[in-house]
Amino acid sequence: MTRGSTLFEKVWNAHVVKRFDGDRDLIFVDRHILQETTCAPAFAGLERAGRPVAHPELTLATQDHIVSTEPDRTEASNPEGLELMRLMRANAQAHGIRHYGIEDTRQGIVHVIGPELGAALPGTVLACGDSHTSTVGGLGALGIGVGTSEVEHVLATQTLLLQRPKTMRIRFEGGKAPGVSAKDLILAAIGRFGIAAGRSHAIEYAGPAIRALGIEERLTVCNMSIELGARLGLIAPDDTTLAYLAGRPFAPSGADWELAAAEWRALASAADAVFERDLAIDCAPIAPQVTWGTTQEDVIGVDQRIPDPATLADPERRRRSAAALRYMGLAPGDAIEGLRVDVVFVGSCTNGRLSDLEAAAAIARGRKVKADVRAVVVPGSASVKRAAEAKGLDRVFREAGFEWRSPGCSMCVSINQDVVPPGARCLATTNRNFEGRQGPGSRTHLASPAMAAAAAVNGAIVDVRKLAS
Amino acid sequence: MRAPLARVTGVAAPLPLTNVNTDAIIPSVYLRSESSDLARGLFARWRFDETGAERPEFVLNRPPFRRAAILLAGENFGCGSSREAAVWALQRFGIKCVVAPSFADIFYENAFRNGMLAAIADQAELAALIAAVEAAPEDAQVDIDLEKGLIVRGNALRMGFSVPAFRREALMRGDDEIASTLRHAKDIAAHAAADRARRGWLYRAIAPEGKSE
Numbered sequence A: 001m002t003r004g005s006t007l008f009e010k011v012w013n014a015h016v017v018k019r020f021d022g023d024r025d026l027i028f029v030d031r032h033i034l035q036e037t038t039c040a041p042a043f044a045g046l047e048r049a050g051r052p053v054a055h056p057e058l059t060l061a062t063q064d065h066i067v068s069t070e071p072d073r074t075e076a077s078n079p080e081g082l083e084l085m086r087l088m089r090a091n092a093q094a095h096g097i098r099h100y101g102i103e104d105t106r107q108g109i110v111h112v113i114g115p116e117l118g119a120a121l122p123g124t125v126l127a128c129g130d131s132h133t134s135t136v137g138g139l140g141a142l143g144i145g146v147g148t149s150e151v152e153h154v155l156a157t158q159t160l161l162l163q164r165p166k167t168m169r170i171r172f173e174g175g176k177a178p179g180v181s182a183k184d185l186i187l188a189a190i191g192r193f194g195i196a197a198g199r200s201h202a203i204e205y206a207g208p209a210i211r212a213l214g215i216e217e218r219l220t221v222c223n224m225s226i227e228l229g230a231r232l233g234l235i236a237p238d239d240t241t242l243a244y245l246a247g248r249p250f251a252p253s254g255a256d257w258e259l260a261a262a263e264w265r266a267l268a269s270a271a272d273a274v275f276e277r278d279l280a281i282d283c284a285p286i287a288p289q290v291t292w293g294t295t296q297e298d299v300i301g302v303d304q305r306i307p308d309p310a311t312l313a314d315p316e317r318r319r320r321s322a323a324a325l326r327y328m329g330l331a332p333g334d335a336i337e338g339l340r341v342d343v344v345f346v347g348s349c350t351n352g353r354l355s356d357l358e359a360a361a362a363i364a365r366g367r368k369v370k371a372d373v374r375a376v377v378v379p380g381s382a383s384v385k386r387a388a389e390a391k392g393l394d395r396v397f398r399e400a401g402f403e404w405r406s407p408g409c410s411m412c413v414s415i416n417q418d419v420v421p422p423g424a425r426c427l428a429t430t431n432r433n434f435e436g437r438q439g440p441g442s443r444t445h446l447a448s449p450a451m452a453a454a455a456a457v458n459g460a461i462v463d464v465r466k467l468a469s
Numbered sequence B: 001m002r003a004p005l006a007r008v009t010g011v012a013a014p015l016p017l018t019n020v021n022t023d024a025i026i027p028s029v030y031l032r033s034e035s036s037d038l039a040r041g042l043f044a045r046w047r048f049d050e051t052g053a054e055r056p057e058f059v060l061n062r063p064p065f066r067r068a069a070i071l072l073a074g075e076n077f078g079c080g081s082s083r084e085a086a087v088w089a090l091q092r093f094g095i096k097c098v099v100a101p102s103f104a105d106i107f108y109e110n111a112f113r114n115g116m117l118a119a120i121a122d123q124a125e126l127a128a129l130i131a132a133v134e135a136a137p138e139d140a141q142v143d144i145d146l147e148k149g150l151i152v153r154g155n156a157l158r159m160g161f162s163v164p165a166f167r168r169e170a171l172m173r174g175d176d177e178i179a180s181t182l183r184h185a186k187d188i189a190a191h192a193a194a195d196r197a198r199r200g201w202l203y204r205a206i207a208p209e210g211k212s213e
Helices: A007-014 A040-049 A079-094 A110-117 A133-139 A148-157 A182-193 A215-223 A239-245 A255-265 A315-328 A354-364 A382-390 A393-400 A449-458 B085-093 B105-113 B123-135 B165-173 B177-182 B185-198 B200-204
Strands: A016-020 A024-028 A031-034 A059-062 A098-100 A125-128 A142-145 A159-163 A166-173 A201-206 A232-234 A277-282 A289-291 A299-301 A343-346 A374-377 A425-428 A443-446 B007-015 B068-073 B097-100 B117-120 B141-145 B150-153 B157-160
Touching: A007 A016, A007 A142, A007 A201, A007 A232, A016 B185, A024 B185, A031 A110, A031 A148, A040 A079, A040 A148, A059 A079, A059 A110, A079 A098, A110 A125, A110 A133, A110 A215, A110 A382, A125 A133, A125 A148, A133 A142, A133 A215, A133 A232, A133 A239, A142 A232, A148 A159, A148 B105, A148 B177, A159 B177, A166 A182, A182 A215, A182 A277, A182 A289, A182 A299, A201 A215, A215 A232, A215 A239, A215 A354, A239 A255, A255 B200, A343 A354, A343 A449, A354 A382, A354 A393, A354 A449, A382 A393, A425 A449, B007 B123, B068 B123, B085 B105, B097 B123, B105 B117, B105 B165, B123 B150, B123 B157, B185 B200
Parallel strands: A031 A059, A031 A125, A059 A098, A125 A142, A166 A201, A166 A277, A201 A232, A343 A374, A343 A425, A425 A443, B007 B068, B068 B097, B097 B117
Antiparallel strands: A016 A024, A024 A159, A289 A299, A289 A443, B007 B141, B141 B150, B150 B157
């Protein structure tokens, strides 16, 4: 008897145009989203070869990476970014691609607007020139992060030639404790399994703790698949997914909705499906997480102490750990709680959605950002910004002393002007704590939105559970 | 068509660090413009200090590695961001091949799509090559033969490396992958038509004329 298929296999196999040797498949792409910093050479390549865009109607473009996040910005607010912003606009226009520039009500971070517009749908393949494209896996879509050559390949052919990944499942057992967020679950999993665990795999996140998450939280979990080394990460669609998608601008409606919903309900992995790698993590003991080093696996609970490299057996790991501590200005055995911060950043494709801002605002409400701390909130999209303002969150943040800015990637990638000064310590709700990621010499600690707000009002990293009550 | 790559001969520079990420390979400040000096940007934070002066201890600032054509790297090379500029920066500097025990998925794809060889080598053999090059930098010339799948240094050191057959052949022919895929245009069109018949809702949902946006 043959085993049932996994969610990933169902989606992937439905998109195979042709199989090639070497376990490669030519995969049809249902939706392609472009951002301004990884596609200009792709359009130039098309032009050189005299190739048209195969399916402009399946393509969306926005601007997020290099745009200014000033409250009253124009394109000119970031003069250094003008070239790439104008190229994106001109290329989209020349090829008949929908384009959501900074003046548009739909503008935002690619991985935030994909779900909120309903451009990402369960069972579809979505490509984007950004490594966090797996975010849309939270809806049961196969989000494939690609480089610029592959962007050009999708533009020219609406397909990707890909090595078929192996299957992997991570079951999140038990329930998460109060005060613990989806960000903490995925950071804990990265800490447990390591930043290369998912290499060459498509990860399905499953288990009761995942099922209990709202869609925005599931997007956060899938977002950090690349931080586990995986290009693909996804969660089976269910009633929560359907409720989220109903009525979205690019979601099917009327009779089409019923057709789509029936298909989506059949996507979940079969009970007897087999994964090439099957892992589990118990969620009950997970505390709010904070990274201490310069990779995402360098992570501990806020109640823990920074590990001593001397205790590591492997010399290369010892070297790496010691170098990370040097870069971060920390000593083994230090408590992570109580560490003073200079900057707090709430935003990004990981944690820039409405529920993230609500979690941060719940802590900020009625409190004040400590003097000498720069606290910044950047909504993930224009739509998130409007929704937050309708709930008065902007006022909560401003009254507490946070900056309330315009949507974009901002201090997560620091290609625009939003940088952390050299040597400064930043608690960020983002996904990468690499050396210099937020600017030369910047020191990044990754954590959840609530933990970020707590650090801002406390002036130092603190267990948010002490403030929440 | 790209220039075919069959053989790389040149200085091999050791950088045996694990998890070298693409932010380290090319910092985001070099992604702000199409005209950025990517050769200068390669490993910029490790190569140059805050004033822009070279850090003499960094491997690519030391002779003979300043003119390296091959990088001998550690596990999980190229993790992090999908930025293809990581490959372009290595190439502009003069690197044609990276040898490592393992590569991050997106970097690995990006390398081959730009005609760069990402060669996967046995960890112990690579460690021996790195030790040999570090011990005698004046003798850092290495020859990599794609056809034979061999890495050779002088008379003393020979080791294999792995690269999938289709990737090796594509590199050696200098394939334009888009042109190769477009040879299957009929299959793509057939798939699209069948899918449109099966899942019409998916196409109607995003059709410009279909819905008010």
